[in-house]
Amino acid sequence: MKKLKHLTIILLIYLLAYSVGLGACFLIENIILKMLVFDVAATAVTFIFSLVFHNSSVYDAYWSLTPMVMSIWLFVEAQAFSVWQILFLVVFNIWGLRLTVNWIIVFTDFSYEDWRYKKYREEHGPAVWFLLNFFGIHFMPTLIVFAGMLPLFAIVKSEMNALSLIGMAVILLGTAFEFFADRQMHWFLKTTKDWKEKKVCREGLWNYSRHPNYLGEITVWWGVYIAMLPFALEFWYFGAGAVAVTVLFNVVSIPLMEKRQLSRRPDYAEYKKITSRLFILPHKKPREQEER
DSSP states (O other), rough: OOHHHHHHHHHHHHHHHHHHHHHHHTTTOSSHHHHHHHHHHHHHHHHHHHHHHHHHGGGTTTHHHHHHHHHHHHHHHHTSHHHHHHHHHHHHHHHHHHHHHHHHHHSSSTTTTHHHHHHHHHHHHHHHHIIIIIIIIIIIIHHHHHHHHHHHHHOOOOOTTTTHHHHHHHHHHHHHHHEEEEEEOOOOHHHOOOOTTTTTSSSSGGGSSSHHHHHHHHHHHHOOOOOOOOTTTGGGGHHHHHHHHIIIIIIIIEEEEHHHHHOOOTHHHHHHHHSBBOOOOOOOOOHHHHHO
16 A cells, blocks of 8 residues: 555646646747757656655656657647558557556655665765755756657657567567566575575576667667657758767666676676677676686
């Protein structure tokens, strides 16, 4: 009941945030600017409530829920109702729905907060933490995801074609990576004592990639970009969002996670030597074996 109560509060926060966002962009005619203002205003409201509840994970589901809301709004407003456009919208929202459901499973109540946020709060003073919280945790992800959605503004204006199926297949592949990686990790945490013994998860995809969930997220956004390319090559620069997502995970998320794992898991150093950083690949041979 406590979890349900707190999930309801977060839903109400998002509904209020979206209402404020709609009010902020009401008079703007340019659709890209309109949705950017909506997104930024809604993020600002979410940030305020993260301060109220002293919990920055209030924002966590915003990453996946808001792109679904904005994509449906965009396609309806643009009357993008061709078979290909509807198919793309469904595929894109399968990603968002799966990620949102996974967050609901992991979320317990307001006592839950991402370990990275706790780490930043403990390591920095109030002023620095406020800036990290405002820019790094809330607005940077919002702007990166918005950039990743830029291909949608081209998709709603053009007739997609069969080649766009390649991009949709890539989106589904990325979603599948995330789904199986999360399921395998949840199963590992639920059924094995190895986690309590501080051992590394090597279940399924985790046996061939140290970060299959991150690989899935990166793959999804490249799929969004690829789905646009066959009919809107002139908007090639809309790939900046996919590039930004790739950089975010490789420069920030992965190094931070690896540093944490090395300090907590005695066997992570060995796991790191033989397991691919991101891509699903066979195990590497230890250097000493290669020398032999």
